[in-house]
Amino acid sequence: MDDFIVRALLGGMAVALVAGPLGSFVVWRRMAYFGDTLAHSALLGVALGFLIGLNVNLTVVILCVTLALVLMLLQRQRRLATDTLLGILAHSSLSLGLVAVAFLEGVRIDLMAYLFGDILAVSHEDLIWIFLGGVLALGMLAALWRPLLAITVHEDLARVEGVRVTLVSMGFMLLMALVIAVAMKVVGILLITSLMIIPAAAARRLSSTPERMALFAALIGCLAVAGGLWGSLTWDTPAGPSIVVAAALLFAVIFSLPGAALLRRLRTPS
Amino acid sequence: MFPLSRLIRSRDDAVPARGALVAARQVGLVAGGRRILDGVDMAVEAGRIVTLIGPNGAGKTTLLKVLLGLLSPTGGQVLRRPGLRIGYMPQRIQVDEILPITVRRFLGLGGRFPRDRLARVLAEVGCAHLLEQPVQSVSGGEMQRILLARALLREPHLLVLDEPAQGVDVAGQGEVFQLIARLRDRYGCGVLMVSHELHLVMAAADSVICLNQHVCCTGKPDVVSRDPAYLKLFGKTMPAGMALYTHHHDHRHDLHGDVVAFEGEGPPGRGCPGSEAHRHHG
Numbered sequence: 096m097d098d099f100i101v102r103a104l105l106g107g108m109a110v111a112l113v114a115g116p117l118g119s120f121v122v123w124r125r126m127a128y129f130g131d132t133l134a135h136s137a138l139l140g141v142a143l144g145f146l147i148g149l150n151v152n153l154t155v156v157i158l159c160v161t162l163a164l165v166l167m168l169l170q171r172q173r174r175l176a177t178d179t180l181l182g183i184l185a186h187s188s189l190s191l192g193l194v195a196v197a198f199l200e201g202v203r204i205d206l207m208a209y210l211f212g213d214i215l216a217v218s219h220e221d222l223i224w225i226f227l228g229g230v231l232a233l234g235m236l237a238a239l240w241r242p243l244l245a246i247t248v249h250e251d252l253a254r255v256e257g258v259r260v261t262l263v264s265m266g267f268m269l270l271m272a273l274v275i276a277v278a279m280k281v282v283g284i285l286l287i288t289s290l291m292i293i294p295a296a297a298a299r300r301l302s303s304t305p306e307r308m309a310l311f312a313a314l315i316g317c318l319a320v321a322g323g324l325w326g327s328l329t330w331d332t333p334a335g336p337s338i339v340v341a342a343a344l345l346f347a348v349i350f351s352l353p354g355a356a357l358l359r360r361l362r363t364p365s
Numbered sequence: 366m367f368p369l370s371r372l373i374r375s376r377d378d379a380v381p382a383r384g385a386l387v388a389a390r391q392v393g394l395v396a397g398g399r400r401i402l403d404g405v406d407m408a409v410e411a412g413r414i415v416t417l418i419g420p421n422g423a424g425k426t427t428l429l430k431v432l433l434g435l436l437s438p439t440g441g442q443v444l445r446r447p448g449l450r451i452g453y454m455p456q457r458i459q460v461d462e463i464l465p466i467t468v469r470r471f472l473g474l475g476g477r478f479p480r481d482r483l484a485r486v487l488a489e490v491g492c493a494h495l496l497e498q499p500v501q502s503v504s505g506g507e508m509q510r511i512l513l514a515r516a517l518l519r520e521p522h523l524l525v526l527d528e529p530a531q532g533v534d535v536a537g538q539g540e541v542f543q544l545i546a547r548l549r550d551r552y553g554c555g556v557l558m559v560s561h562e563l564h565l566v567m568a569a570a571d572s573v574i575c576l577n578q579h580v581c582c583t584g585k586p587d588v589v590s591r592d593p594a595y596l597k598l599f600g601k602t603m604p605a606g607m608a609l610y611t612h613h614h615d616h617r618h619d620l621h622g623d624v625v626a627f628e629g630e631g632p633p634g635r636g637c638p639g640s641e642a643h644r645h646h647g
Contacts, residue, residue, distance in 0.1 A: 123464045173397075245474040248460055251435050255453040256475050256519065302465045303499070 099215055103324055106217040106225050107338065110278045111290065111316030113229045116236055116309035117274050118291030118316075119298070120267065123247050123305075127292050128178060129166075132185035133268075134275050134287040136162045138192030141209055141279075145202050146195070152224055152276045159272030162188060189284075212283035212335030214324070221280050228277040232270055239266050244305055281320075282335040289339045290316060297346040315345055381444035384410045386523045386555045387432050393440030394427060401427050402438070403579045409523060414549055414556040419576040425559040426456060428576060429527055432557070449523060452516030452554075456527040458508065460500045468503065468511055469496045475515045482518060489551075490514045490544065505532030509541065517548065524548070526558035 121130050140158035144151035162184060169180050196204050205213070217225075236243075242263045245253035254260050278287045298311035322345075323338030381388035388408035394401045401424045409415045417425045430436040431443055433453060460466060472483065487493040490510045495503055503511065509529060516524055529545060530538035549556050575581040 123461065125461075241474065247464070248466070248471065248474060249455060249458050251430070251433075252453055252455055252458070252515075253474070254435060255433050255451055255525075296463075299463055299465065303467065304470060305464065305466055308465055 099217075100324065100328070102217045102219070102222055103214045103334070104321065106222055107214055107281050107320035107324065108317045109222075109225050109229045110274075110281045111294070111320050112313045113232045113236075113274055114278060114287075114290045115294050115298070115312030115314070115316045117232065117270060118293075118295040119305065119309045119312050120236075120243060120247065121271070121288075121291050122295045122299075124267075127288055128181050128185075130271055130275075130288045130291060132166070132181045132188070133159045133162060133271055134279075134284050135185045136188035136192070137275055137279055137284045137287075138209055139188050139195060140192075140276075141204070142192055142195035142199060145199055145204065152228070152279075155276040155279065156269075156272045159275055160269060163268040163272070208283070209279065210283050210285050211333060212279070212281050212286065212338075214281045214334045214338070215327075217280055225277050225280070228273055232273045232277065235266060235270055235273075239263055239270075243267060282338055286335055286339050289342065290319075293339070293342040293346050294319060297342070297349045300349055300352075315349075316342070319345055381408060381446060385444070386411055386446050386449055387557070388444045389428070389432060389438075389441065390444060391441035392428070392431055392438045392443060394424070394431060394436065395439045400578060402431065404441070405576070405580055407574055407580060407583070409555045409557045411522065411555045412549065412553050413571040414546065414558070416570040416573050417557070417559045417576050418573060419581075423577045425576055426527055429525055429557070429559060433525060446522070450519055450521045452519050452521030452524045454509075454512045454516050454524070454526045454529060456531065456559075458512060462501055466500050467496070468492070468498050468500055471500050471511065472515050472518060475518055478518050482520075486514050486517045489517065489548065506534075506537055509533060513544075513548075517552070520552070521554055523555045523557065526556065528559050530560075 121127055136158055137155045140155035141151050143149075143158065144154035147154070166180060166184060169175070169184075170177060175183075193206075196206060207213075208216070242253065242258045243266075245256070245258050246260050246263055250260055274291070275284075275287055278290060282290050294315040295308065295312040297315050298308045301311045302308035319342035320338050322341035324334060326332060326341060327334040327337040385408040389405050392405040393403050405428060407415070407428075417428065419425050427436065431438050433451065434443070434445070460471075484493070487496070490513050492507060492510045492514060495507055495511065500508075500511075509532065513526075513529070516526075524545075526545065530541040533541055545556060545558070548554075572583055574583045
């Protein structure tokens with residue numbers, strides 16, 4: 096097999112392994128649109144990275160976290176609902192990113208690669224960044240797991256029980272920013288959220304515990320990456336969107352499986 | 366997603382009076398231009414059951430949240446005994462179908478506990494058979510017991526229960542209140558609970574606080590379950606263990622809701638200072 100395909104597979108699966116468990120939380124906490132908004136701001140992070148000459152991945156993380164903080168501040172006013180705020184922030188930050196990219200002189204940015212991913216061009220350096228970022232994200236998620244689950248189920252109850260809600264929520268935002276930066280190369284800014292929520296949603300039917308759902312989400316994500324890459328090579332389709340299509344197909348198949356017997360078998364606690 | 370105000374922790378440097386687990390001192394809360402709590406003074410002591418009653422919108426749940434530290438009062442002070450461990454049972458809890466979670470895992474979210482404690486608590490509240498069920502599949506009454514179990518697993522000094530008998534039929538309500546009284550006896554913890562009904566309060570409550578933005582009155586509930594008038598009114602539909610709380614207001618409200626002191630009842634300053642739009646039901 097060609098080298099670039101191996102790199103694409105390794106990079107894609109590493110991203111899927113992190114996006115699955117994190118995506119489960121995105122789904123449980125109803126934050127899909129929030130994830131989208133953070134992802135859309137990533138392009139501005141890319142432009143800033145080129146502008147000040149910092150590592151692009153770093154500026155993406157910084158910008159996503161900044162946006163999350165801005166959103167928190169804006170939520171303190173009650174006049175505009177959260178989905179309106181998210182709509183404003185998502186599209187204005189994406190547009191601002193596109194405008195900023197146009198202003199960059201002397202730098203040719205492959206806009207399509209950032210918007211829709213360029214997994215077949217994943218380099219050794221990209222792989223190292225993906226692995227380090229992925230391991231860091233999984234480690235953080237493992238450390239935050241129980242308190243994060245507790246505030247997801249009931250925030251007030253968790254707070255009375257001593258969970259430091261603000262700290263945990265901020266950790267979660269940081270995690271999302273990290274995963275967006277890591278996954279950007281694979282599926283692109285516009286499609287990152289799908290790699291988080293589609294495998295997680297598909298895994299729900301197969302799971303009786305939160306941990307199992309996270310695990311299945313990671314596995315389904317890996318399958319989607321493999322299937323999407325295969326489809327992309329076979330029919331010469333764009334790789335990022337092909338991965339998302341593969342994930343959607345897996346979701347459709349799992350949801351149309353004849354349910355009862357399968358569910359009973361999988362749901363019986365071990 | 367959370368409001369930034371929670372980044373700033375309220376300082377609880379004062380300590381409540383001897384014996385009190387938690388106390389409110391002239392606590393007021395204004396939210397969105399509306400006064401929800403006004404000059405509330407109250408305390409819960411170890412081993413005592415205090416019940417908050419009052420009409421809809423009286424601020425009962427808000428007062429609980431202020432005492433729990435979930436909301437910051439805009440006036441006054443909340444005093445908590447240092448190191449106080451609270452077991453909290455929120456009003457209702459709805460776990461989304463998308464989150465697969467069994468009762469066992471739900472109980473484990475409150476912390477790690479020794480295995481024998483889990484078995485004991487489950488036996489006490491009577492929900493051991495639900496342990497492996499998905500949380501979404503249990504009934505409202507079962508969920509109340511599960512929430513109570515999660516609060517008890519912490520071996521709390523203070524139990525705070527927001528409408529513990531909600532979603533439970535009338536016969537079951539009596540059981541819930543008896544269970545709470547038994548738990549108080551066993552653990553020696555203080556209990557603070559909200560009851561939605563104005564006039565129906567459990568006989569075991571040591572004191573009742575009637576709240577309507579401010580504290581209208583406090584006192585012991587009278588046991589009238591054997592009173593002929595009570596039986597005539599309610600027949601046998603009321604389970605044993607429940608009693609009418611006889612209201613001894615030191616003031617009444619006129620048609621506009623203004624406070625009018627009863628004649629010959631001493632100075633009128635004791636209740637309802639400056640209450641606007643304040644009415645008693647029943």
